[in-house]
Amino acid sequence: MPAPNAIAFEKLSKIIGTPRAPLLLDVRSDEDYSTHPYLLPGAVRADDRAMANVAALAPAAAITICRAGHRRSQGAAAILRAEGVGAEYLDGGFDAWRAAGLPLIDPARLPPRDAQGRTVWVTRARPKVDRIACPWLIRRFVDPRAIILFVAPAEVVGVAERYNGAAFDVENVFWSHRDELCTFDVMLAELGLSLPALDVLARIVRGADTARLDLAPEAAGLLAASLGLSRMFSDDLEQLEAGMLLYDAFYRWARDAQDERHNWPTNKPRTD
Template sequence: MSPSYAVSPQDLWNAIATYDAPQIIDVRRRDLYEASPHLLPGATWCDLANFAHRLPDLDRERPIVFFCKAGHDLSQRAAAELRADGYDAHILAGGYDAWTAAGLPLVDKAALDRIAPTRPSVWVTRRRPKIDRVACPWLIRRFLDPQARILFVDPDEVLAVARESGAIPFDVPDVELSHVGERCSFDTMLALFRLESDAHLHRLALIVRGADTARADLAPEAAGLHAVSLGLSALAGDDDHGLLARGFVIYDALFAWLRFAAGERHNWPAKAAA
């Protein structure tokens, strides 16, 4: 991410789901936040009046980007105060208005508030994840709620745990966030939260669906994702959260390839033969 005080909307979008991904803090006034139909992907809203209570939740090792409506006093005040305390804090140039004007992806706020009214949110699904149950947590943590907790339980206990704990069930029968026809749970989440409009996430969904539903014809990369996912599962054994951590690297890499390197070709052996 750019080391400058102000980060452009495009540079911030390019940093999401990368090793340099910042913590994104929405400091719009409460009335503007509540009236807004959208959220920036991966952003957490915070009332500046209570910001001191949030400081223990921030990772000092990662950059922080604040944004308000137009990049003026609220975000600049928050960034200035943290920079004075040694944090790597920045503002989003032009704020929320500049992000929307650039046509960058947004999360449907009403859908997220309905599904996860309390954040950090808790989600629950079946143990021993392989493809869809790694892709969905990746989408949740990278774009919906960076601090979300993911619970893995026996398949026949998912709904009971959801009822008792208030966790959001996914990728099990008879729940909203699951397979719909030929589409998998990752597709369902992308559509619900209005993220499928991003061409790269849309293409990633084809790869996930192809790997998860034995449709390698949907994308050339689907067979590779299927093989790597099953290999990770075999290595992880019963360590679901260890597998999740390793799996996130795979999805970060796939998303980075789609955005930054899909046009790159490696053909050195062919050149050597010629």
């Protein structure tokens, strides 16, 4: 049973990818990190003796992660609590998460972080499906503080180069369509995000984004909602914020509610 202020990997795996996910801080030593240079989805590297700097960012909640859940993560969580941050540590640490076969992100796949520790991603303006789905995936599973830039199609690559970002969903870049796969599919594969709910969501996104609505019954609904949002918002970032909620709902349905059915009540009152 986890100690007080500890969180089990089973519980954390249910929180990651949702809007209420806490800040994840990987406080492993450089030696431990070099042995397995991967991060939990959404986690960032941090110095366990510099938690006051983290607290200054005013996160509502945080979870610290060291190799096995001992002094580094427990101490860092305690310091954060002393600074007024609701903090827990991952019981069993990185090793327990890895042993359970849960997803890990290869940071080498990501663009470099800016001075505030954020990754930058650049795509075409006026998004519809893939260009909302991918930012949702990035912010929920890769970098919650990621900066998403929407620019003219001809300027995507140049802006990405100028600001050390990653261009996506344009031709002739790494993060883009490949054969019958859309950019969302490619990001899942390249980042190693293999989760049943994300696999289901990927089929829906692919169907909506590539005019193959037969791939999933829900694809037509996603396409309709996406086109509606694109007409409701003239500002791409406002549309993205609205779209985040849409994809949150589809993800939770794919994870928790696929078997649930809804119909008009049939329990009519007796007349005898």
